[in-house]
Amino acid sequence: MKIRRSLSRIEDYKSNIKEFEAVSTERESGASELSDILTDVSSLVQQGKTGTYSASDRESIATALRSYQETVFDIGNSTYCGKYVFGGTDEYTKPFTLDASGNLLYRGADVDTGTFAAETRSMDISEGTTVNTAYSGVSLLGSGTDGSGLPNNVYSLIGEIATAMENNDMTNMDAYAAKVSTQQEAVTVQHAEIGAQCQFIEFFSDRLTATKTNLTERQTGLEGIDSAEAILNYNLASSAYDATLAMGAKIIPQTLLNYLS
Structure with a gap:
């Protein structure tokens, strides 16, 4: 009976891990796409701030930046099986919205001015081992502003750069270029952390599979008998x-x- 109870618990753990693996994969995909977007944004900023570009050229760049901005918004609201993967502890409510002025909100709070605490939600993945399954979207996209007043949030940052391009205003473009690079590094760190968690979960999944195999063999030895052999006997x-x-x-x-x- 003890082995049967252990096998039942393992099935519960594996069910938890299976869903969390899929969610983590979706998060990793979003982080990777966001990193690629920032690479493209950096290239567009470098192009736009050169003296050979006209106001019309910068308008075109601004259009591309607005498109990237929309994609960033969609990444923040990514879902898996109806659950928002960047929703923190609330998986069923759309985490990112826009106010009437077009400012990005996370759970109703402005990402540039709000304060956001760490979010945790524990899930058992083996006897005595839990993992935090909550991941806040502002951890990936950023929040607040730096000492120069530039937004740390990727959505807001791209929006400001697009506005400057639309106005043919190159005043802060060097600062914007440096800020894009800084935020890309921050996204890379988050991407690595999500990837490490994916590997950790994969390790535990393999470990549970091996444990299940061992317990099943023990159960067969203690309780079971081959059906064909039983009929013959x-x-x-x-x-x-x-x-x-x-x-x-x-x-x-x-x-x-x-x-x-």
Whole structure:
């Protein structure tokens, strides 16, 4: 019974891990795409701030930046099986929205001015081992502003650069270029952390599979028997029993006659 209970718990753990693996993969994909976007944004900023680009050229760059900005918004609201993977502890409510002025909000708070605490939600993945399954979208996209007043949030940053391009204003473009590089490094760190968690979960999944195999073999040794072997043994025993009865039917009458005589 102890082995059966252990196997039942392992199935529960594996079910938890299976879903979390899929969620983590979706997060890793989002982080990777965001990193690629920042690479493209950096290239566009470098192009736009050169003296050979006209106001019309920068308008075109601004259009591309607005498109990237929308993609960033979509990444922040990525889902898996109806759950928001960057929703922190609330998987069922869209984490990122826009206010009437187009400012990005996380759970109703402005990402540039709000303060966001770390979010945790524990899930058991083995006996005595838990993992935090909550991941806040602002951890990936960023929040607040730096000492120069530039936004740390990728969505807001791209938006500011797009506005500057639309206005043909190159005043802060060097600072924007440096800021894009800084935020890309921050995203890379988050991407690595998500990837490390994916590897950790994969390790535990393999470990549980191995444990399940060992316990199943022990259960078979203690409780089980091969069905084909069982049928064969039953048939042999039955045949032996029938033969014994037949032999007894012949022996007993003769013995009885000998006794009577």
